[in-house]
Amino acid sequence: MSSSSRFEPKIVGFICKWCTSAAADLAGVSRLKYQPNVVSLRVMCSSRVDPEHILQAFKGGADGVLVGGCHPGDCHYQVGNYQTRKRIMMLLEILKDMGISPTRLRLEWISASEGAKFQDTMNEFINTIRELGPLGLKVK
Amino acid sequence: MSKPKVALYWCSSCGGCEESVVDLAQDILPVTSAVDIIFWPVAMDFKYSDIEVLQDGEIAATLINGAIRMDEQEHIAKLLRKKSQLIIAHGSCAHLGGVVGLANFYKREDVLGEAFKEVPTVKNPKGILPQVKTEEAGRELELPALHDTVKTLDQVVQVDYYIPGCPPPPELIKNAFAAILENKLPPKGTVLAEKKALCDSCSRKESKPDKIKLSKFKRLYEVEWDPEKCFLEEGIICLGPSTRDGCGERCIKANFPCRGCFGPTDEVLDQGAKSLSYLASLIDSDDEEEVKKIIDSIPDMAGLFYRYSLASSILRGNINRGTK
Ligand code: SF4
Ligand code: FES
Numbered sequence: 372m373s374s375s376s377r378f379e380p381k382i383v384g385f386i387c388k389w390c391t392s393a394a395a396d397l398a399g400v401s402r403l404k405y406q407p408n409v410v411s412l413r414v415m416c417s418s419r420v421d422p423e424h425i426l427q428a429f430k431g432g433a434d435g436v437l438v439g440g441c442h443p444g445d446c447h448y449q450v451g452n453y454q455t456r457k458r459i460m461m462l463l464e465i466l467k468d469m470g471i472s473p474t475r476l477r478l479e480w481i482s483a484s485e486g487a488k489f490q491d492t493m494n495e496f497i498n499t500i501r502e503l504g505p506l507g508l509k510v511k
Numbered sequence: 512m513s514k515p516k517v518a519l520y521w522c523s524s525c526g527g528c529e530e531s532v533v534d535l536a537q538d539i540l541p542v543t544s545a546v547d548i549i550f551w552p553v554a555m556d557f558k559y560s561d562i563e564v565l566q567d568g569e570i571a572a573t574l575i576n577g578a579i580r581m582d583e584q585e586h587i588a589k590l591l592r593k594k595s596q597l598i599i600a601h602g603s604c605a606h607l608g609g610v611v612g613l614a615n616f617y618k619r620e621d622v623l624g625e626a627f628k629e630v631p632t633v634k635n636p637k638g639i640l641p642q643v644k645t646e647e648a649g650r651e652l653e654l655p656a657l658h659d660t661v662k663t664l665d666q667v668v669q670v671d672y673y674i675p676g677c678p679p680p681p682e683l684i685k686n687a688f689a690a691i692l693e694n695k696l697p698p699k700g701t702v703l704a705e706k707k708a709l710c711d712s713c714s715r716k717e718s719k720p721d722k723i724k725l726s727k728f729k730r731l732y733e734v735e736w737d738p739e740k741c742f743l744e745e746g747i748i749c750l751g752p753s754t755r756d757g758c759g760e761r762c763i764k765a766n767f768p769c770r771g772c773f774g775p776t777d778e779v780l781d782q783g784a785k786s787l788s789y790l791a792s793l794i795d796s797d798d799e800e801e802v803k804k805i806i807d808s809i810p811d812m813a814g815l816f817y818r819y820s821l822a823s824s825i826l827r828g829n830i831n832r833g834t835k
Binding site: 443 | 781
């Protein structure tokens with residue numbers, strides 16, 4: 372990468388099948404474009420995302436991680452997203468001690484009908500991380 | 512036939528692991544009569560040159576305790592690796608980084624500054640820090656260099672087996688020696704303790720309800736001692752669910768919750784993340800602000816969840832970071 376070229380962040384998205392992933396599909400069929408910096412992994416519920424997965428994503432080279440689930444009260448498994456929120460809140464505290472900016476981990480509620488919100492959120496998150504720069508972890 | 516040769520060495524550790532060998536008491540006798548201890552700096556007078564002259568693989572088994580954070584330790588660990596058939600990581604620090612691994616939350620300079628300048632018991636007006644080379648009365652003195660990162664033994668050399676614990680119970684050391692002598696060792700890479708989590712054998716597990724809901728994390732002094740009750744049920748953080756069993760519940764029996772010195776089970780990659788995960792789900796609130804308050808009732812969360820395993824965790828601490 373030459374120094375003049377723009378830093379392209381790598382983002383991992385863990386998105387739940389019932390809401391955020393459906394929103395991603397809706398964005399797709401509606402031809403709503405967003406920057407191609409995200410690799411999205413569909414999970415059954417946002418609460419399936421173990422904090423270990425997020426740490427592994429960072430270690431594996433992700434500059435940012437976005438977890439997407441259903442709005443509070445709407446989780447297909449009723450309370451999954453509440454569990455997710457508690458875990459992410461705790462993990463954010465841990466990340467600070469690990470020297471990783473909490474900005475790099477984001478939790479968003481995006482419902483199946485919110486294709487435009489999916490587009491906006493991704494673009495906005497990618498831009499934020501691009502501005503923040505590469506995470507540059509040096510653990511092997 | 513000559514007896515198999517055994518070596519013991521210590522790196523960054525507190526000496527507790529050495530003590531755990533001494534704690535074998537009379538059980539050490541069958542061991543010492545069956546093997547030749549050819550190197551054990553803490554107990555007997557040997558020189559590094561005694562190791563250097565050995566053939567490669569001449570030592571049957573070497574137990575190394577302590578984390579690796581100085582170049583001398585790394586050098587000797589590599590030397591012993593070459594000369595030994597088996598290398599056994601002895602205790603939490605060699606296995607996981609241990610308590611000394613918590614230094615990975617800080618930069619090397621901060622660690623040195625704190626120890627040699629900041630602590631109130633130190634008087635160091637010139638701010639002198641340990642140097643690798645110093646001139647003193649016309650002579651050059653040399654000290655081992657401190658690495659910027661604390662490493663587990665297996666981040667430096669290949670390790671064949673692990674004896675967990677801070678320090679390991681003598682029973683596990685005895686079993687390990689027996690397995691070596693009788694050639695009954697499990698597959699390489701095995702942690703020589705139980706497979707399941709501590710809760711599985713915990714004497715308090717019967718009282719653990721199916722669902723635990725916590726509105727506050729408490730500290731020991733806030734609850735009355737009830738030797739029957741699961742700590743988690745009382746709101747006290749216990750790392751039993753994410754920690755390997757095999758310690759004989761030494762802490763639990765002394766009314767102290769598990770702090771994770773046996774490290775994670777085979778299925779767990781990151782003991783801290785796993786602990787966070789189950790503890791978060793016990794929080795009895797869906798209200799963001801209230802959840803925040805409950806989380807804030809845990810003092811030094813990262814230091815608690817990674818007390819013994821930071822250096823072996825996925826991120827290994829706050830080290831070598833390019834950016835934030
Ligand atoms: S959480 Fe702690 S006290 Fe409770 S059963 Fe597990 S090890 Fe025992
Ligand atoms: S199914 Fe979407 S958050 Fe649980």
